Amino acid sequence: DVKVTQSSRYLVKRTGEKVFLECVQDMDHENMFWYRQDPGLGLRLIYFSYDVKMKEKGDIPEGYSVSREKKERFSLILESASTNQTSMYLCASSTQRTGNNQPQHFGDGTRLSIL
Amino acid sequence: KQEVTQIPAALSVPEGENLVLNCSFTDSAIYNLQWFRQDPGKGLTSLLLIQSSQREQTSGRLNASLDKSSGRSTLYIAASQPGDSATYLCAVQGGSEKLVFGKGMKLTVNP
Numbered sequence: 536d537v538k539v540t541q542s543s544r545y546l547v548k549r550t551g552e553k554v555f556l557e558c559v560q561d562m563d564h565e566n567m568f569w570y571r572q573d574p575g576l577g578l579r580l581i582y583f584s585y586d587v588k589m590k591e592k593g594d595i596p597e598g599y600s601v602s603r604e605k606k607e608r609f610s611l612i613l614e615s616a617s618t619n620q621t622s623m624y625l626c627a628s629s630t631q632r633t634g635n636n637q638p639q640h641f642g643d644g645t646r647l648s649i650l
Numbered sequence: 651k652q653e654v655t656q657i658p659a660a661l662s663v664p665e666g667e668n669l670v671l672n673c674s675f676t677d678s679a680i681y682n683l684q685w686f687r688q689d690p691g692k693g694l695t696s697l698l699l700i701q702s703s704q705r706e707q708t709s710g711r712l713n714a715s716l717d718k719s720s721g722r723s724t725l726y727i728a729a730s731q732p733g734d735s736a737t738y739l740c741a742v743q744g745g746s747e748k749l750v751f752g753k754g755m756k757l758t759v760n761p
Contacts, residue, residue: 637699
């Protein structure tokens, strides 16, 4: 089974801090994704990566950056945390090896509160 | 811009009912449509993926159908159980690796 592990289930940070959310997958997947999920707004894509050191902006990249130095790890960085970044953050991965029709596999999420 | 809609937003039913969950999308140019389940406070679990060339997929008590031309998919749950209570999300994949999600439907199955 694919395992996507997010480093923290709950995180509390202060406004202005630099925040790192980590995600690791164990299936050698090429694609990795960061989403945020908010009530009434659903899941929105922040960034995704289709290879090491490659990244593409999603729908809401403002205030975020990402890092993918190794294939199995994809980090989301909040450069200067603000209260409107309080949310549930979900990481996902998928493979390209057998074509485009592959499901995304999700981690359990990090519930981030910015005070 | 692709938009995915799930109506209703919530559904409460007694145990044992057969259920149909609806998903509609605006752009029929898709690679696939995926159904996910989300338990409270958890991530998403992939249930079924239907490729654009397929009409339906089945897994146990779940059956998902796809009518690409009309922009609709349904998830059929047979003989619902309290353990089926969760939020169900559909998502479509278009011309890239990105998924566009509906806002989900919260299902409660009462014993």
